[in-house]
Amino acid sequence: MVELSVGQLHPSLDDPVLHSMNLLNDIAADHPRAVSFAAGRPYEEFFRVEQLHEYLETFFAHLTEVVGLTDKEARRTVFQYGRTKGVIHDLVARYLEIDEAITVDPDSVVVTVGSQEAMFLTLRSLRASPRDVVLAVAPTYFGLTGAARLLDMPVLPVGDADGGLDLADLERQVAAARARGQRPRALYLVPDFSNPTGVSLDQATRIALLDLAAELDLLIIEDNPYGLFQADPGTRPSTLKALDTRHQVVHIGSFAKTGLPGARVGFVVADQPVTRDGRPAGTLADQLSLIKSNVTLNTSPVAQAVVGGKLLRHGCSMVAANKREIEVYRANLRRVLAGLTWRFAATGPVTWNTPAGGFFVVLTVPFTVDDRSLRRSARDHGVIWTPLHHFHTGMTSSHQIRLSFSLLDNAAIDEGLDRLAAFVRAEIQAAPGRST
Amino acid sequence: MVELSVGQLHPSLDDPVLHSMNLLNDIAADHPRAVSFAAGRPYEEFFRVEQLHEYLETFFAHLTEVVGLTDKEARRTVFQYGRTKGVIHDLVARYLEIDEAITVDPDSVVVTVGSQEAMFLTLRSLRASPRDVVLAVAPTYFGLTGAARLLDMPVLPVGDADGGLDLADLERQVAAARARGQRPRALYLVPDFSNPTGVSLDQATRIALLDLAAELDLLIIEDNPYGLFQADPGTRPSTLKALDTRHQVVHIGSFAKTGLPGARVGFVVADQPVTRDGRPAGTLADQLSLIKSNVTLNTSPVAQAVVGGKLLRHGCSMVAANKREIEVYRANLRRVLAGLTWRFAATGPVTWNTPAGGFFVVLTVPFTVDDRSLRRSARDHGVIWTPLHHFHTGMTSSHQIRLSFSLLDNAAIDEGLDRLAAFVRAEIQAAPGRST
Incomplete structure (x- = not known):
């Protein structure tokens, strides 16, 4: 036995x-x-069963009437195995433009099984050897720590300086890790209404962080599940990705809070150029897609259709939805x-x-x-x-x-x-x- | 940059x-x-858009009329975050009983994002140290090999002896691996209508394999995406899981071929007892669930509802469906x-x-x-x-x-x-x- x-x-x-x-x-x-x-x-x-039907109908109508697919092609898109990077990547890119002022090539978007898979794929790609570590602003959402544990990847805490981000500590932690022979690859944080603290970074800290990360040769993993839930009207600071002119930021998003959790649809924007033997070899998104094809193969196109339909019914704005x-x-x-x-x-x-x-x-x-x-x-x-x-x-x-x-x-x-x-x-x- | x-x-x-x-x-x-x-x-x-609506309706009716949930609870089941091991585990267990004569506790089923995630979770659990390796009947489906690569886990090929399984080679490979200091954890195979060869093991080989694996202290990972597609009426050999009286077999199934690929719903049956400090600590399914909660969190309940509805409309028989x-x-x-x-x-x-x-x-x-x-x-x-x-x-x-x-x-x-x-x-x- x-x-x-x-x-x-x-x-x-x-x-x-x-x-x-x-x-x-x-x-x-x-x-x-x-x-x-x-x-x-x-x-x-506000959840209603009819919404599922409406969203699916809307997405099918979009495929045939706007994208121009035949009925058979539309059915194939939703019923069959699909593109590894997803079938609503263009709608995700429009949503990011409208709600977050983030401009990205839809081809650098990978639609994932929630933001959890996005974190997992990103860490898997960056953990190239036992030297590689990730930093994370503490307290840290345990989904990130858990994904790192599965990959035997150490997570080094960085101080949050009363809910913000302690940039001096970031610098110290990176230096200390390097002195130990470790290779810090990225800093993970939730800059907007963080889980668990609810706190947001101010605009000045965001800009300073981007500059410091460039100096430290560190990617930033920006996790943004709550960004749209601003309580008071007024200017919200820009996401790090909207401020990113150097491809420093891997931006992780989720439709679990804004779409519906039961669809399990999230995404990662990874527009970092990648080279192989010195020659261009696409973007980090392409590498994450290779990993994804061996973890979950695709994100359910049915689930993507539900989220895509919700986006389409609200002009691709989740703020509106x-x-x-x-x-x-x-x-x-x-x-x-x-x-x-x-x-x-x-x-x-x-x-x-x-x-x-x-x-x-x-x-x-x-x-x-x-x-x-x-x-x-x-x-x-x-x-x-x-x-x-x-x-x-x-x-x-x-x-x-x-x-x-x-x-x-x-x-x-x-x-x-x-x-x-x-x-x-x-x-x-x-x-x-x-x-x- | x-x-x-x-x-x-x-x-x-x-x-x-x-x-x-x-x-x-x-x-x-x-x-x-x-x-x-x-x-x-x-x-x-035969795919029709209306089927999605019918399946969803059927599943909601099942939740309220058979399971006895209120309308609100039914909506919560499908729209919200769900149970990590899935929400159609009981239907999966009924399906296995009806179509495969496999009797399992629904609690030992983990519903996964296709069989790919099931393979990934299983290998992740078994790769405890760099010594751990998996064997696989060659030629091998590359989804298994890919998942192993992501976990730095060697895959040792075992001969297929003209499409069957070379048991003597299995024994040799295990002995050779142990002599090298490796720890062989499991043998992966597709016993029914294998990908890529289409070949099936006969009943005698299946029984001999179970005995040999017990002797060798090896788990068997049985991947069964094609088992129901028997061309000629008559007796099909039993699945390894149906023959498994010693909890030797981790059985991986898929609704991608029998349900619809676009749902990305598969499952793993892992009823192996697990101990912690000598005390019972649930089953391997519970451990896979812990891993899953850090890879994809849940399998989309919306996608599960679609597959669940298809099962329910056909008396939980995918042969009928x-x-x-x-x-x-x-x-x-x-x-x-x-x-x-x-x-x-x-x-x-x-x-x-x-x-x-x-x-x-x-x-x-x-x-x-x-x-x-x-x-x-x-x-x-x-x-x-x-x-x-x-x-x-x-x-x-x-x-x-x-x-x-x-x-x-x-x-x-x-x-x-x-x-x-x-x-x-x-x-x-x-x-x-x-x-x-």
């Missing part, structure tokens, strides 16, 4: 990073009636911030940040937060959230809590914050020594 | 294996009017075999095998076949096919040609075989020295 031990399997399977998501899901599953500030999912009240959702996120962010003020103004040294959009707020509390605290919060107070140590590799606790508000209505926010306040009071009382 | 050389990227990107698919696609694209015996795609004439297609494949196989006899009976030593089903026939010719031969065939004779050396790593030529007949109608088969005969005659005349 075959029996395997974890020790006989890839070491990543014993790494806490790979277990974070499961552990958090387990706690959520054990407390189905808790109010959840945990899930980073898009608002779902998400008008109602953006209102919800904006209102929820305001309600959470106001609710925190109301409840914690008198509760000792509890603080939080004030993101300009996105899905997340980070609360800092005067006691240690670990997975046991989360279990207590779920069991005794009926509210769950995400301990921030899961975004710091190697840490098992911190003093911070991520609150996600994208999925909630007003009543849930109010009730959830009441429960959270009760939890915080109980923890402070239980650990008075720490409450200073 | 950033510029990358291939030498700075993962070494697999310089490996011919990763370029096979592209090279073959390029030749096909250069000759759009050639008759193609190259594409291993399912028959597409593919009644018309199976007729086409059967008729095409007969027509190709008869056409080869008709055209090559008098053309010197040209031989071919006689598969009992599937998509492929292999032709052996008395001249060297390489990618240049394929270009000549395409340019001068208007017919394309797949040189078999692409399925043998390290080889750049062979004397064999894979003919795929799944996508063709009678006229194309007849015209294509005429052109193929002209190509073969021309090659024999051009290289008389080799024609013996």
Whole structure:
């Protein structure tokens, strides 16, 4: 009888990073009636089954009426195996132009199975030898760390200097890595409404980062799932890719938040020129496509058709497509911030940040937060959230809590914050020594 | 300005294996009017756009009426992020029971982005250290070899003894690998209507393989994309998984041929018990799920709903769902075999095998076949096919040609075989020295 031990399997399977998501899901599953500030999912009240049919119809009509395919060719495009780099790459490029002022050749876009596959392909391409490492602004989304673990690729944390980016630390970390014989390939970050902190880089830091990365000979992996969810009207800083005149930025996007998560469609823009034996050999996108053909072969053309249809119905603008959702996120962010003020103004040294959009707020509390605290919060107070140590590799606790508000209505926010306040009071009382 | 050389990227990107698919696609694209015996795609004439709508409706009705979800829960299942191991795992298990007499716990099924991701996840789990290698019956589907290359995992070829499996060679290769300090983890094969040879293992060889693998402490990775396409009524040998009483077999399946390729839905059954520190820790499927959550997160629930709906409309039998297609494949196989006899009976030593089903026939010719031969065939004779050396790593030529007949109608088969005969005659005349 075959029996395997974890020790006989890839070491990543014993790494806490790979277990974070499961552990958090387990706690959520054990407390189905808790109010959840945990899930980073898009608002779902506007989803309708008919939308799937409409999106598919719209995409087929586009293929026959605009692209000029015959009926048979259109069916082949959606039903059969497809182009490895995707079948909605042109629509993705239009969307980037319209919503993000990013101008790219559609041929440098690879449509992926969510942004997770985009991260995985990018890291696979850059991990050429055991010397290659990636840097990441910490706290770091654990999907990036997990992908790196699967590739045995070290992730070196770079300080976030209170939610921004510590450029001096970036320089130090690169120098230290090189002194150790490592080859830093890229810096990963979420410049807009970061997961987990919700914070955005200002325009000056973005420009300084591009200059420093050029000096350091470092690619930038810009992950942008939340960029369109700006709470307040006004100028949002440009994405790094929009500012990129030197092909420094690999831009990863997702339609999980703006399209629908169930399509699992994301993309990566990788317009870096590649040479082979000194001769031009396409772009990094072509190399990612080669890797993709051996990981997932294609991104489901059916799923791409659904997202393509949604794009087409809104003039390729996901801002337009998400008008109602953006209102919800904006209102929820305001309600959470106001609710925190109301409840914690008198509760000792509890603080939080004030993101300009996105899905997340980070609360800092005067006691240690670990997975046991989360279990207590779920069991005794009926509210769950995400301990921030899961975004710091190697840490098992911190003093911070991520609150996600994208999925909630007003009543849930109010009730959830009441429960959270009760939890915080109980923890402070239980650990008075720490409450200073 | 950033510029990358291939030498700075993962070494697999310089490996011919990763370029096979592209090279073959390029030749096909250069000759759009050639008759193609190259594409291993399912028959597409029965695809209808309405089917997508019907399948989705059927799946939603199943969720609400049979599973008992509320409307909101059903929408959440399809629109939101989903369970990492999939949302149609129970339907997959029913399908395996009905069509393949394989009985498995649905919880040991991981729904994947096609069988490609299933291969990738399985190899990732088994490549624990640089010692770990996988064996594969040669010629080998290049998706397996490509996935292994991405993981720096050597693939050791095992002889196929004229289309079967050379068990003595398997034993030799395992012993030789161990003598070199390697740790052979698994043997990969396609026991039914193999890609590329079309050949199937007989029942006795299957049973002997299971016994030998147990002796050798080797897992078996059974890839089964074509198993349902039996040409002649009668008893098909059991899948290895159906015969597996010792959890030796990791069974990989695909709905790309039986469902629709554009859904990109496959699966892996991995019911091997796993221990951690000597204590039970679920199954290998749970470990593959952990890996998957860092590669693609989920398989698109929308795409799964489409495949789930197709299964449900046919009582979870893909044999029933593919009644018309199976007729086409059967008729095409007969027509190709008869056409080869008709055209090559008098053309010197040209031989071919006689598969009992599937998509492929292999032709052996008395001249060297390489990618240049394929270009000549395409340019001068208007017919394309797949040189078999692409399925043998390290080889750049062979004397064999894979003919795929799944996508063709009678006229194309007849015209294509005429052109193929002209190509073969021309090659024999051009290289008389080799024609013996």
